[in-house]
Amino acid sequence: MTVLKKSEIKRNALVKATITLVNNNGFHATPMSKIAKMANVSPATIYLYFENKQDLVNKVYIGVKAAFTAYAFATYQDHMPVAQGFELIWKRIADFKLNEGEEALFLAQCDNTPVIDEDSRQAGIKHLKPLLDLWERGRQERIIKPLSDYLLYAYTINPLSFLMVMQDRGAFKIDKNTIEDAYQAAWDSIKH
Amino acid sequence: MTVLKKSEIKRNALVKATITLVNNNGFHATPMSKIAKMANVSPATIYLYFENKQDLVNKVYIGVKAAFTAYAFATYQDHMPVAQGFELIWKRIADFKLNEGEEALFLAQCDNTPVIDEDSRQAGIKHLKPLLDLWERGRQERIIKPLSDYLLYAYTINPLSFLMVMQDRGAFKIDKNTIEDAYQAAWDSIKH
DNA sequence: AAATTAAAAATGAACGTTCATTCTTTTTTT
DNA sequence: AAAAAAAGAATGAACGTTCATTTTTAATTT
Numbered sequence: 403m404t405v406l407k408k409s410e411i412k413r414n415a416l417v418k419a420t421i422t423l424v425n426n427n428g429f430h431a432t433p434m435s436k437i438a439k440m441a442n443v444s445p446a447t448i449y450l451y452f453e454n455k456q457d458l459v460n461k462v463y464i465g466v467k468a469a470f471t472a473y474a475f476a477t478y479q480d481h482m483p484v485a486q487g488f489e490l491i492w493k494r495i496a497d498f499k500l501n502e503g504e505e506a507l508f509l510a511q512c513d514n515t516p517v518i519d520e521d522s523r524q525a526g527i528k529h530l531k532p533l534l535d536l537w538e539r540g541r542q543e544r545i546i547k548p549l550s551d552y553l554l555y556a557y558t559i560n561p562l563s564f565l566m567v568m569q570d571r572g573a574f575k576i577d578k579n580t581i582e583d584a585y586q587a588a589w590d591s592i593k594h
Numbered sequence: 595m596t597v598l599k600k601s602e603i604k605r606n607a608l609v610k611a612t613i614t615l616v617n618n619n620g621f622h623a624t625p626m627s628k629i630a631k632m633a634n635v636s637p638a639t640i641y642l643y644f645e646n647k648q649d650l651v652n653k654v655y656i657g658v659k660a661a662f663t664a665y666a667f668a669t670y671q672d673h674m675p676v677a678q679g680f681e682l683i684w685k686r687i688a689d690f691k692l693n694e695g696e697e698a699l700f701l702a703q704c705d706n707t708p709v710i711d712e713d714s715r716q717a718g719i720k721h722l723k724p725l726l727d728l729w730e731r732g733r734q735e736r737i738i739k740p741l742s743d744y745l746l747y748a749y750t751i752n753p754l755s756f757l758m759v760m761q762d763r764g765a766f767k768i769d770k771n772t773i774e775d776a777y778q779a780a781w782d783s784i785k786h
Numbered sequence: 787a788a789a790t791t792a793a794a795a796a797t798g799a800a801c802g803t804t805c806a807t808t809c810t811t812t813t814t815t816t
Numbered sequence: 817a818a819a820a821a822a823a824g825a826a827t828g829a830a831c832g833t834t835c836a837t838t839t840t841t842a843a844t845t846t
Contacts, residue, residue: 412796428708430622433831444797446834455832514706514759516620549775552766556753557779564748567706574744583741587749591783601821625805636823638808647806 413451415441420462421508425570429459429517460522463512466505471529473498478532484540485593488558491533492588495559496581499566507570510563533559546592558588605643607633612654613700617762621651621709652714655704658697663721665690670724676732677785683725684750684780688773691758699762702755725751738784750780 419440423432434455438445452458474494478487499506512518518526537554540546546554561584569576611632615624626647630637644650666686670679691698704710710718729746732738738746753776761768 426708428620428622430620431708434833435831445832446798447796449833450795511707515703516618516623547775547779549779550766550772552757552760553753553772553775553779556756556760556776557749557783560753560756561745561748564752565744568744568748574742580742580745583739583745584748587739587741587745587783591749591779604822626807627805637806638824639822641807642821 412441412443412447416443416448416451416458417462417465420458421466421504424459424511424517425504425507428511429515456519459512459517460519463509463518463522464525466508467526467529469502469505470495470498470509473502475532480532480535484536484543484545485589487536488540488546488589489585491536492558492585493581496562496585499562500576500581503566503570506563506566510567513563544594547594549592554592557591561588601643604633604635604639608635608640608643608650609654609657612650613658613696616651616703616709617696617699620703621707648711651704651709652711655701655710655714656717658700659718659721661694661697662687662690662701665694667724672724672727676728676735676737677781679728680732680738680750680781681777683728684777685773687751688754688777691754692768692773695758695762698755698758702759705755736786739786741784746784749783753780 416437419437420432423436423440434448435445437458438448448458452461474491477494478491480487482490513523534551537546537551541548565576565580565584568574608629611629612624615628615632626637626640629650630640640650644653666683669686670683672679674682705715726743729738729743733740757768757772757776760766
């Protein structure tokens with residue numbers, strides 16, 4: 403187990419609190435005072451770790467996005483066959499969303515609203531490079547339809563976010579079968 | 595052309611301003627004073643038409659949702675064959691999103707964030723009934739995979755919202771071909 | 787090892803601003 | 817002229833941020 407400095411513990415608590423509160427109320431309905439309270443910290447302390455509120459969400463977003471993509475690509479290797487590589491990455495992403503529900507929800511919220519600075523958003527997109535490369539290979543090998551990255555994303559990765567949000571609202575429950583069905587639908591929509 | 599009472603003109607201006615400003619800045623970053631200014635109205639006047647800020651978004655949301663579903667189902671009849679009915683509805687929805695970009699974007703934003711009251715959200719969902727009925731018929735006739743409504747929605751309707759948001763950010767442009775490709779992907783993902 | 791000092795981290799109260807909403811006055815309509 | 821609609825100014829609460837201090841940690845000296 404990594405030993406954390408006290409300051410890192412505080413920073414982590416602030417990040418956690420931000421994620422939870424933004425998930426439940428949205429960014430602008432989450433005052434710094436509440437974040438501080440949930441992290442057991444004085445409001446002023448936040449400003450030792452972050453420049454201001456905007457800087458706080460930006461940094462939390464980038465951090466979560468990094469953790470997300472690290473998880474997604476952890477077991478992927480770029481010499482894998484396209485279909486196998488896609489299934490692997492897709493299911494890792496699904497795993498992340500299931501196991502790290504709060505983080506996934508936070509990303510979904512940030513990706514769909516004008517909360518994050520454009521710079522931070524761009525930084526987050528960069529991390530997807532391996533998947534975009536895989537898709538390019540898939541198109542060239544005629545395994546994947548000749549669709550733009552945006553369409554491929556819209557029909558494979560994005561639906562997971564939607565399902566997450568619905569689950570969070572208590573509308574329904576994602577289980578093993580749901581995941582398998584969703585994967586089939588995703589693959590069917592883009593396979594040649 | 596319908597003749598509008600002066601009061602209706604003001605109300606419409608307020609609705610329009612709300613949509614535009616919420617699209618660009620998000621709900622909580624949109625002050626009543628700005629909405630009033632954009633609608634050429636005093637802040638106080640808003641309160642003649644709406645109880646408060648929350649009531650304002652709720653009502654705008656419900657109104658836009660109603661217009662959206664009216665458009666989506668305008669030419670649909672429930673005796674149509676499943677595949678034909680689905681294509682019709684899907685393409686009407688795509689049309690709406692293209693022609694009424696601001697309204698569509700507003701819905702996407704409200705559907706993905708905790709801005710709208712749960713009651714208003716539920717009211718919005720009710721309007722989708724004809725589509726859910728069509729899907730049920732499709733499942734029974736083994737034309738559509740036996741997937742839950744949420745999965746069908748995630749893989750057919752929701753991707754359009756994602757593409758809209760991306761287009762709004764200037765990331766890419768939706769054209770006739772995109773729509774056709776998207777429809778094919780949607781159908782491929784759910785057809786038996 | 788204990789005592790002292792310096793540095794860093796953290797705090798709670800306070801400030802200035804912004805915002806939703808209300809109040810009073812003016813304008814428009816009937 | 818009375819009633820209704822609209823306006824602009826006013827209000828109080830909430831917020832992000834800063835500031836003056838205190839507390840904790842680390843370094844240095846005895």
